[in-house]
Amino acid sequence: MDTRAEVRDFLRTRRAKITPEQAGIASYGQRRVPGLRRDEVARLAGVSVDYYVRLEKGNLNTASDSVLTAIANALHLDDAERAHLFALAQASRAGSPRCRRLQSPAIRPSVQHFLDTITGSAVLVRNGRLDILATNPLGRALWAPAIDTVVGRPNMARFAFLDPHGPDFYGDWAAVGRDAVALLRT
Structure with missing residues (x-):
């Protein structure tokens, strides 16, 4: 399984496990999907909805440790799940093109x-x-x-x-x- 798909599945399943009541959010009426909505997770983590959507689509390579910690707290991840989230982020960074160290220019x-x-x-x-x-x-x-x-x-x-x-x-x-x-x- 590629890292992006694994990130998507992991964050979606963890978001589905948390009820709005567990997260301290008032719930009104019937929900189409179980668990928290993306905008609710983003609000709890202190990030924009667009940014969280990008993260949930598997783009963890630019996420800082503080953002990952905030998401882990918002999703009530246990120690093993938190470690897995950070491992996924590390794997995403390893797969992304790294900034190469530029060679010093030659003097003409x-x-x-x-x-x-x-x-x-x-x-x-x-x-x-x-x-x-x-x-x-x-x-x-x-x-x-x-x-x-x-x-x-x-x-x-x-x-x-x-x-x-x-x-x-x-x-x-x-x-x-x-x-x-x-x-x-x-």
């Missing part, structure tokens, strides 16, 4: 040539993840401990936090660490 030869012509200053080009993309000769000499000790693309944050020479390389390592964390968070 013209940019590298321009960097090489700068002889009075050390120049370092980096991306938002603090990967070192290019340097001029003076920059390469200055940041040699960070560049030469790494296989693959050097990273300033990785050097600062994981390399044993990182704290010695920077004069104010604590400030560099705070800055690196702030840059990575943005």
Whole structure:
């Protein structure tokens, strides 16, 4: 059985098990289907009806843990059912296309040539993840401990936090660490 169908069946059967009275909702007249309506579950969980309908159709891959907990509480799920709901969400996320980590762009030869012509200053080009993309000769000499000790693309944050020479390389390592964390968070 595919995950979407299993999610649909699970949420529908659990919704059918709960009576409006058990959920604390006043019930008026005869109901066509047993249990709670979708809008009632959505209201109890604190999500929009459209969002809950999408979840019940099997789209759990974007549901946060807090939303899943709210739905589990609204449906009065026991521990085993709650664990199953979270397992279904995990399986949905595993089956969805993941955001691939983008490769760092290559520096064009013209940019590298321009960097090489700068002889009075050390120049370092980096991306938002603090990967070192290019340097001029003076920059390469200055940041040699960070560049030469790494296989693959050097990273300033990785050097600062994981390399044993990182704290010695920077004069104010604590400030560099705070800055690196702030840059990575943005």
